[in-house]
Amino acid sequence: MSKSEESNKLVLVIKDLRVTYDNKVAVDSVSLDIRRGEIFGLLGPNGAGKTSTLSAVEGLVKPQAGSLMLDGIDMQKNPLQSKANIGVQLQSTSFQAELTLKEIVRLYAGLYNVSLSDSDMKDALHSIGLEDEIDKRFKQTSGGQQQRLSLYIANIHNPLLLLLDEPTAGLDPQSRRQLWDRIEHQRGRGGSILLTTHSMEEAQAVCDRVAIIDHGKIITTGTPAELIRKHKDDPNVRKAARGKVTLEDVFIGLTGSEIRD
Amino acid sequence: MIDSISPKQCLKSLMRANFTVLIRTRRSLLISILFPIFLLVTWDNKGTLKAFGGGMFVLAIVMTIGIMSLSLFGYALAVARDRERGVLQRLRVTPAPTWTIMVSRILVQELSNLSIATVVLIIGSILYHEHFNLLEYTLVLLASLLGGAVFLSASQAVVALIKSADTVNAVVRFVYIAFMLFGLLGLSGVLGNTVKAIARWSPFGTVIRVTEGIPHIGTWTSSSSLALLTCVGYIIVFSYIGIKWFNWESR
Numbered sequence: 001m002s003k004s005e006e007s008n009k010l011v012l013v014i015k016d017l018r019v020t021y022d023n024k025v026a027v028d029s030v031s032l033d034i035r036r037g038e039i040f041g042l043l044g045p046n047g048a049g050k051t052s053t054l055s056a057v058e059g060l061v062k063p064q065a066g067s068l069m070l071d072g073i074d075m076q077k078n079p080l081q082s083k084a085n086i087g088v089q090l091q092s093t094s095f096q097a098e099l100t101l102k103e104i105v106r107l108y109a110g111l112y113n114v115s116l117s118d119s120d121m122k123d124a125l126h127s128i129g130l131e132d133e134i135d136k137r138f139k140q141t142s143g144g145q146q147q148r149l150s151l152y153i154a155n156i157h158n159p160l161l162l163l164l165d166e167p168t169a170g171l172d173p174q175s176r177r178q179l180w181d182r183i184e185h186q187r188g189r190g191g192s193i194l195l196t197t198h199s200m201e202e203a204q205a206v207c208d209r210v211a212i213i214d215h216g217k218i219i220t221t222g223t224p225a226e227l228i229r230k231h232k233d234d235p236n237v238r239k240a241a242r243g244k245v246t247l248e249d250v251f252i253g254l255t256g257s258e259i260r261d
Numbered sequence: 262m263i264d265s266i267s268p269k270q271c272l273k274s275l276m277r278a279n280f281t282v283l284i285r286t287r288r289s290l291l292i293s294i295l296f297p298i299f300l301l302v303t304w305d306n307k308g309t310l311k312a313f314g315g316g317m318f319v320l321a322i323v324m325t326i327g328i329m330s331l332s333l334f335g336y337a338l339a340v341a342r343d344r345e346r347g348v349l350q351r352l353r354v355t356p357a358p359t360w361t362i363m364v365s366r367i368l369v370q371e372l373s374n375l376s377i378a379t380v381v382l383i384i385g386s387i388l389y390h391e392h393f394n395l396l397e398y399t400l401v402l403l404a405s406l407l408g409g410a411v412f413l414s415a416s417q418a419v420v421a422l423i424k425s426a427d428t429v430n431a432v433v434r435f436v437y438i439a440f441m442l443f444g445l446l447g448l449s450g451v452l453g454n455t456v457k458a459i460a461r462w463s464p465f466g467t468v469i470r471v472t473e474g475i476p477h478i479g480t481w482t483s484s485s486s487l488a489l490l491t492c493v494g495y496i497i498v499f500s501y502i503g504i505k506w507f508n509w510e511s512r
Contacts, residue, residue: 058354060509071262080265084356094347098285099278110274111355113266137285157263 009036010069011161011192012057017066019052019216026052028216030066034161039183039193041207043200045255049216050196051091054165057194058088071160084112087159089150091166097139101130101149104138105156112157128152128182144175151182155191162186164195168202180206200248210247214255271357275365282339283369289334290373297327297381305388312449316389321472322448323385324401325408325465326441327377332412333419333433336370340420341429345511353509363417371409378405397476404475407492408468414496415464417503424511440465467491 012034019027027049034040044050055061057068059079068075068082075082095104102121109116116124125131128148133141141149147167154162164183168176183193183206197203203210204224211221220227224247231237232245237253283290300323304310313319343349352362382401386393393401419436423429440463446452447460448469460466467488474485 060350060353073262078265080356080358081262083354084263084266086354088351088354090347090351090354092347094351096278096282096343096348097346098282103278103281107274107278108355110277111266111271111352111357113263113270160262 010034011036011038011071012194013067013069014053014057015067015069017053017056017068018064019049019056019061020064021052025216027056027063030213030216030218032211032218032221034192034194036192037187037190038208039187039195039206041203041210042194042196042213043198043203043210043251044196044213045198048214048255050213051165052216053213054163054194054196057161058086058163059083084157085160087154087157087162089154089162089164089167091169095138095146095149095153098137100135100137101125101141102134104149105153108153108156114157124152143170144172147171147175147179151179155186158189159191162191162193164193166196166198168197168199176202200246200251204247212251212254219254220250266356268358268361271355272361272365275352275357275361276369279365279369280372283335283373286335286339290331293327293331293335293373294377294380296330297323297377298384300326301381301385301388310389316385316391317476318469318473320381320385320389320391321469322445324378324381324405324472325468327381328374328405328408328468329412329440329465330437331373331377332370332409333416333437335373336366336413337416337419337429337433338426340366340416341423341426341511344420344424344509345426349509359509367413370413371406374405374409375402378402391476393476397478400475400478401472404468404472407489408472411464411468411492411495411499414499414503417507418499421503421505421507424508426511444469461488462491464492464495467495 010033014033015031017027017030018025030049030053032040042050042053052061056063057075059075059082063076070082070085073082099107105116105121105124122131122134125134128151130145130148133145138146151164151167154164167183168179171179180202183195186193195207207224209221209223210227212219212227220231222230227250228245228247231250231253234253237245237250240252241249301320304319304323310316310319313322340349349362353359379402382393382398385391415436416433419432420429423432444460444463444465447456447463448466450457461470470485470488471492474481474488
């Protein structure tokens, strides 16, 4: 397979996805695809359906309709095999508070059947700046350290697809930049990433393509530059812009300026 | 594309982690062991032994109290807290089948129940001059596993019906005190024959009766068989509730 064929290969294909909670439609006919080595951003206001879409891919919620294919495998028919090939960082970092970082890494390495020697583990934790915290309990570490560990664990088995739900929420600018570097590194290894974010700066900085979702529906998809080009003359976008049109102006123009809970 | 991971491998990793957490929270484990020992020592007098109908019956009561406290506080609270923190959701997105997440916790809990039962049985048999052969020891320990299953399934039902960890905390304390007081006072007969009959068929009472009757398998009565069947019934009903209404998220 040539390099361009390889990069055009679809890793995730979502078709007509529908997710409801007690008759409330959270995701409505969402279709999107992610190519190998691509970083795809799902943008939307609170309650737009971003996390629900991700939850369906993660296997946490059962879709009412639609299909999810991971590298040609039906994710709904083969949930465990799919989970073995995706890495997940949930919105809130969550490991057993009483375990040390080393024990958490050992647990998740076991769950993904990754064999790690003590020196492998030290090297890995060194690479994310946690070598001195190896024997600290999870509850004794800072938010930034927990976030770094969480991203490392999501990547521990070199997944085909990495799912990151608002990965930079609550991080300081240094940690955010470091996380972007790690995301780029993951892409460099040929992995694909689907992330949700509220940060247009982040979407513009790291995403190859983005989709804007609102009220459970995808409104538009494309590269950040394409979206700006495509929507810059939209009256709502022009109204939101304070000079040169940015991705944030497009986002506000398409989803409205009222605050969502 | 990686194939699915074997459930055995997942179970092993989860059990190791859960066992480590159990050891780290050793204070509650220690209290669950020390309280029954305290009861064994303080009840080592003729009056109490007579009121409850002999050394083996007291031994069964104490063992049941130990197992009940560990199962209710150890399992229910840990599951409720981990659910609230999102630990269970984090495990659910791994290739571990969901049953391995819960079964690993139950197995670790049963192991600690077994350790409490062993300690109580050894100390109790010395204090109360109850002599058991290897088969009888084994049968009593098996009964403790059955008792553990009754209280663990009750704990599962509690965490299925109640989402908030704080409320689960309050409810298991209430259930623990209610089971113990109602069971002890009821079985001693001070609350009358009707209450005594109800206490005998309560989860606490049936576990005690199975534990008390099982070493004397030669004189096993139909009442003991009914108690055993009732225990199994409780496990089925509590497990059904605990599985059907269990929510992996606290929201």
